[in-house]
Amino acid sequence: xxxxxxxxxxxxxxxxxxxxxxxxxxxxxxxxxxxxxxxxxxxxxxxxxxxxxxxxxxxxxxxxxxxxxxxxxxxxxxxxxxxxxxxxxxxxxxxxxxxxxxxxxxxxxxxxxxxxxxxxxxxxxxxxxxxxxxxxxxxxxxxxxxxxxxxxxxxxxxxxxxxxxxxxxxxxxxxxxxxxxxxxxxxxxxxxxxxxxxxxxxxxxxxxxxxxxxxxxxxxxxxxxxxxxxxxxxxxxxxxxxxxxxxxxxxxxxxxxxxxxxxxx
Numbered sequence: 001x002x003x004x005x006x007x008x009x010x011x012x013x014x015x016x017x018x019x020x021x022x023x024x025x026x027x028x029x030x031x032x033x034x035x036x037x038x039x040x041x042x043x044x045x046x047x048x049x050x051x052x053x054x055x056x057x058x059x060x061x062x063x064x065x066x067x068x069x070x071x072x073x074x075x076x077x078x079x080x081x082x083x084x085x086x087x088x089x090x091x092x093x094x095x096x097x098x099x100x101x102x103x104x105x106x107x108x109x110x111x112x113x114x115x116x117x118x119x120x121x122x123x124x125x126x127x128x129x130x131x132x133x134x135x136x137x138x139x140x141x142x143x144x145x146x147x148x149x150x151x152x153x154x155x156x157x158x159x160x161x162x163x164x165x166x167x168x169x170x171x172x173x174x175x176x177x178x179x180x181x182x183x184x185x186x187x188x189x190x191x192x193x194x195x196x197x198x199x200x201x202x203x204x205x206x207x208x209x210x211x212x213x214x215x216x217x218x219x220x221x222x223x224x225x226x227x228x229x230x231x232x233x234x235x236x237x238x239x240x241x242x243x244x245x246x247x248x249x250x251x252x253x254x255x256x257x258x259x260x261x262x263x264x265x
Contacts, residue, residue, distance in 0.1 A: 068145050068264060073119060075262045076143050076214075077104035079255060080123035083139065086254045089127060089247045096126045115148040116156055135222025135244075139251065143214040143263055153213040158190070160215040161208060165192045168206035168217070172196030177241070182207055184249030188256050193248075195241055203237055205244045211256045212263040218251050220244050 084090055084097060104121035107114050120142040127134040142160055144153035169175055174197040182193030190210040198204050198221070207218040225240045 072262050072264065073106060075258070076119045077106065077121065079141065079258050080121055080139060082258065083251060083254065087251050089137065089250055090125055095128070098124050098126065115146065116144050116153060117146040119143045119145065135220050138219045139216065139255065141214055141216035143259060145263070157210055157213040157215045161190055161210040164208045164215060164217050168194050168208055169196070172198045172204060183245045184252035185209065187260070203240065205248060207248050207252060209252060209256060211259040214259040214263055216255060218248050220248060
C-alpha cells in the first residue's frame with residue numbers, strides 16, 4: 001500500500017436531507033451511493049487471504065522472529081547446569097553455585113517481539129580444592145538466535161566478542177600475559193585470553209570465545225599463591241596460571257561444543 005491512503009472519505013448526509021429523501025428514487029440513490037462507497041473502501045484494503053501485506057512506515061523492513069525449536073532454546077538455557085555435571089573443576093564437594101539455577105533469560109519471553117532474539121545467562125561458582133579456595137569462576141554468554149534489520153546474528157555475536165575482548169584488558173590495572181590462541185580454543189570460531197592483575201595480589205584469567213552466533217566469557221579470579229608475587233620472567237605465579245588455564249579449558253570445551261551443536265545455522 002502506498003503512503004497516501006487511497007480510501008475516499010465518506011460524505012455525511014445531514015439528518016433532515018436523509019430523512020426527506022423518503023422512498024422511491026431517493027431511497028434507490030441512497031442505496032447505490034452506499035454500495036459504491038463500500039466497494040471503493042474494500043478496494044483500498046488488501047484481502048487477508050491474498051498474501052499481500054501492508055508495508056511498515058518510512059520504508060523500513062520488518063524482521064520476523066526466527067522459528068527455533070523449543071528444545072534447542074531449552075538446551076542453550078541449560079549450559080550452566082550441564083557444567084555442574086560435566087566440568088571436573090566443579091566435581092569437588094565444596095563447590096557452590098551462585099546465583100541458583102534457572103537464571104537464563106530468553107528475550108522472546110522477557111521482551112516479546114524484540115530483535116535480535118537472544119538467550120543469555122551468567123553463572124558463578126565459588127570453588128575450593130583440597131581445603132583451599134581455588135577462586136571464583138564465572139561464565140557469561142549470549143547466544144543470538146536471530147538477527148535484526150541490517151545485521152546478521154553472526155555479526156551481532158562478533159561485535160559482542162570484540163567488546164568482551166576489550167573489556168578483559170581495560171578493566172585491570174596490569175596486563176600480565178595475552179594469548180591469541182589460548183588453551184581450549186581449537187574448536188572455536190574465535191578466541192582470546194588474557195591474564196591480568198585487577199588489584200594487588202589478585203590474579204584474573206579471562207577467556208573470551210565465539211562459536212556459531214554465541215559469544216561467551218569464562219573468568220577465574222583468585223588470590224595469588226604464596227611466594228608468587230614476582231614478575232613472570234622471574235617465575236612469578238606461573239604454576240598457578242597453568243593450573244587455571246587447564247581448569248578453564250575444561251569449561252570451554254563443553255560450552256563450545258554445546259553452542260556448535262545447538263545453535264541453528
